[in-house]
Amino acid sequence: MISPRHIATQADLSPFYTREYPQLFDYELAFTQRYRAVENEPPAAREAAMVAFQFPHILVPMQPGDLLAGRIAYPKVAVGPQAVGVGYSCPIRELTRDVGNGKYTGQSAEKARALIEFWQPRRTQTKVREAFPAWLQELMPSDEWAWEAGETFPLYRIAGLQFSYETLLELGIGGLREQIAARSPQPDGALAQGFHAALGVLVSSMRRYEQDIRARLTGQTLSVADRNAFAQVADDLEHLQTKAPTSFRQACQLMWLYSLHAGVWNYGRLDEDLGPFLAEDLDRGVLTEEAATVLLQSLFKLMHAYDNRFDNRVMVGGKGRQYEEDADRFAVLAMEAVLRNRLNQPQLSLRFYEGQNPVLYEKALEVIGAGCTFPILYNDERAVADVMKAHGLDEQTALQWLPYGCGETMILNQSVATPNAIINLPEILNRTLAYAVKKPKQAKTFDAFFDLYARRVDALMRAGAFVQKIQYDVVGQTLPFLFISLLYDDCLERGRGLLEGGVRYLSGTNETYGNITCSDALTAIKQRVYQKNKYTLAQLKKALDADFENAQALREDLLRAPKFGNDNEAADAMARRVHEQVCLSASSHAKEARLDHYLVVIINNWANTLLGRFTGATADGRKQGESLSNANNPSAGMDRSGTTAFLNSLLKLDSDVHAGSVQNMKFAPSLFGRDLPRLKALMGAYWKQGGSQAMITVVSRKDLEAAMREPEKWGHLMVRVGGFSMRFVELDRDVQLDILARTLNE
Amino acid sequence: MNPTPCDLPECAETGIVFDIQRAAMRDGPGIRTAVFLKGCPLRCAWCHNPESQRFEIQTGKGGKRYGQVMRADEVMQTVTRDRAYYESSGGGMTISGGEPTAQYAFCRALLVLAKKEAIHACLDTSGHLEPERFAALAPLVDLYLFDFKAADSDGYKCLTGISTKWIQTNLAFLEKTAAPVRLRCPLVPGVNDTPEYFTALRAQAKRLKGLQGIDLLPYHDIGNTKYADVGMPLPDLKTKTPDEEQKEHWLKELDGIGVEATMG
């Protein structure tokens, strides 16, 4: 286990546990050496060996106040689906930069260089990139999406992994071992052996925690409260090494340690999995609601420390739950725990439907109204049908839909749906404009111009689909993700790792950025250039290239053109056109790329700001470097016609042609105070008209401004950025400004 | 501008609108669309919509245009877009101003259309309108938001420049018909918030059998910059924006009034 002096914690504001560098990379070199020794083993055996090596070194001992064991500090070189990188990973770019800028000197620089040299050709990311055929290399020349302008980029990771913990919690580790023996087509095969080895790693991690705790209990350093809590954990861990959990606390403990080992960042339907344990303990009187809430607070703090601000989804509520009543009890306590913790993670989410226990929705509004930004709301009346249509699935399957990360949809236990490409629509539009200026004959009408744009989008979307499949294939050949495959449906019976034919649905997604910036720009081009002939494409391009320098009047004219978010026919119709084109383009390429689904996600974390930094001025009047619009939302501050107009515009974009989009709403606190009945009515009408999703920040402009002036006083102020929440004061200034500029609905 | 005749009796096809606010939360019950008609015969000392006073379209010094000619059906097209929200909240349309009834035929047209569309209609008025016309609008109005600006006719004369003759008759009409009404009370510290004002307000409240509530609207100076923009001198009001304590005090004055009292 990691010794505390090797961890840098900034647990207070940013939860990210990192190893303290420069610590000379001794662990990374040892990991590398181990890898060298097993490099040519079959994938399952190699993964088992590397996981066995990795976990003893990266587990962090229980910290004061913890009620459960399970913290991790990720090293620079690692194995896993996505935490450090995909598969076997090493952050070459970051290391190269740090060696270059003198962060590492002398011996540590030497060691860093050795790591770079070894891993550059071997890490999984490189292998994925090398597998791109020439035509893909040409369409996606760069990986540096956060540092360069570009139309589309690949992303390297396997995300969107969510399994049910039900089997694990019901059977325990011993029972799972029996399952492997009973259900594997080859009980002695490499994969089955890998599963056993993985469970062995989990057991030894438990043992390590247990031993560490028992050793600390003999000392004098722990407070009385910690002594009691830690002793309990040690007993639980001892139990769990051989037996199935028998209490809510043990179930939480097992679920959590398993997740850390699996490297997953999203947790399925925890209310279903943990609710029955909770209900039984409450009914037997061995646990109070208060104690359960405090335990959940601790679990959620561990998720926060595990840190992935873009993931960490805990879903409660919704259709298709087997143990609904128990799950609802869990849901209410989970919301209470989030309210008390006031952290930006986990991203608690609520699915709801007509006929669901109304207490859940009421509680959700209370927690949102307190400024937590959680839970994120999903209307199952709409969402289930959307998933059926977009994924082409039957209702029974679609009932198990879940959002992960920033809000991409997937099917619990049955699909993998990683976003492995991003696409910058305004950049494509600007390049289309440049092309059209050179070849005016091809852009005589607006429809012809739009067609040029659409064709380019389609070509790049097709590239994204192929990149997706290549990444799945290369990763699938590299490692089976033992912990994940073991709990995913089908992998065990098929005797195949997740990505080598194990998972039922191979889905892929492409993150689109700046959709509305692009559609507003197209509206302006259509009206100003083609309909009113106010200026030519060449004049427009010249003004954009100069970032509107000496073209202020032109910019103001562009800004006056109709904008999405105002229930305006022209602007909204264009948004629909852009939306449909990009969504349908994606799904049209699934088959030829041999994917079950390929869909767009319009979820946007804060990459709308990052990509905006390198995107030139756009024809909606946006200046160079400013944030692109976020997800399906209006460009910040451009929705000026009232909340209902804003919602009506949102409702015009079909939600059944993609795998998730984000509806960010910023409401004044009064709407959750004296105007709560109006707020309920407002949202009620939104849901009724087909609204599928809402994530709500409750904040006043005054507070945001004060937080920019005196950040030290406003550490608690939480905002929804894109598909994730952050403490406002921790955001970069341009992201803060983007949020400030978004319309506050009062 | 002469209102264009239209086929609805006593209705104008077009009028001058200076703003349409959707999702208005403070202009009557529920979620509403507030339609602001330009032009007002009053000159309230505290008016925070000076751009609404003149009847013609104006261009501010900063280039902003105040007012546009709109057709009644065009306005209704916007209003009906939010039907779902009215239904879920018990909201609807509010016609406001300026003094909306000053564009009588247009105001009437909007009310007629709202009735046709079965959209709840509030009329936000100072009450300064010929009583015959006021009564003629009555069947079209679901709820009056009726201003109560000063304690007595002298106060009105001096603070708004008008005689209260029509207002008193129209209030009496509302008393007699028990029409649903909320009293809207702009309160300007040191100007109209006198003990006599609250005495008069309480007495008026008692006489209105259809009274549903009293909305106190504390003075604010947010509209002040607009005076310069439309080339009007800023009225020399010896007042300041009220603090919480002051607001509490005002609300206390309405203790036991028997209807809901809200603070703007």
Ligand code: SF4
């Ligand atoms: S009635 Fe209203 S618009 Fe007219 S002057 Fe008074 S405050 Fe201004």
